[in-house]
Amino acid sequence: MRIGEMVRRTGVSERLLRYYEEQGLLAPERLPSGYRVYTETDVETVRHIRILLSAGLPTAKIRHMLACVRDDGPGLVPLCPTTVADLQRERERIARTIRDLETSQTLLDEVIARAPEPARSN
DNA sequence: TTTCTAACA
DNA sequence: TGTTAGTA
Numbered sequence: 001m002r003i004g005e006m007v008r009r010t011g012v013s014e015r016l017l018r019y020y021e022e023q024g025l026l027a028p029e030r031l032p033s034g035y036r037v038y039t040e041t042d043v044e045t046v047r048h049i050r051i052l053l054s055a056g057l058p059t060a061k062i063r064h065m066l067a068c069v070r071d072d073g074p075g076l077v078p079l080c081p082t083t084v085a086d087l088q089r090e091r092e093r094i095a096r097t098i099r100d101l102e103t104s105q106t107l108l109d110e111v112i113a114r115a116p117e118p119a120r121s122n
Numbered sequence: 123t124t125t126c127t128a129a130c131a
Numbered sequence: 132t133g134t135t136a137g138t139a
Contacts, residue, residue: 004124014125015132033139035125126138 002031006038010046017046023059025049025066044071051076056094061086 003014020026021036026045028036048069052062068080078084
């Protein structure tokens with residue numbers, strides 16, 4: 001199928017589908033005209049990409065992860081032995097980011113709390 | 123009409 | 132990411 005149908009099937013915009021290709025996440029074949037040709041597998045791959053992206057993984061990690069994942073309907077299943085470790089590492093990275101943001105939030109709360117009454121009316 | 127690339131908002 | 136221009 002060409003990109004138009006992919007947009008309908010996946011709900012992902014043309015722009016984004018081309019971007020995923022540029023990032024090495026998809027590799028559709030080309031017609032002599034230069035038009036991209038996608039397969040059913042690509043539709044599935046886009047679903048995986050969306051899930052991994054929602055999980056906060058960068059496209060570079062997703063690129064390696066795609067070959068190591070299966071889809072049993074309800075969710076993704078990590079296959080390669082390194083995949084689980086990679087996911088745990090990402091989880092830790094996210095946890096670290098959350099902690100940093102909480103520190104920032106606390107700092108802001110303290111500053112806000114010291115504001116004179118009239119200025120705090122937000 | 124649909125898609126492509128490249129570049130700008 | 133959206134949008135746009137000029138094509139094939």
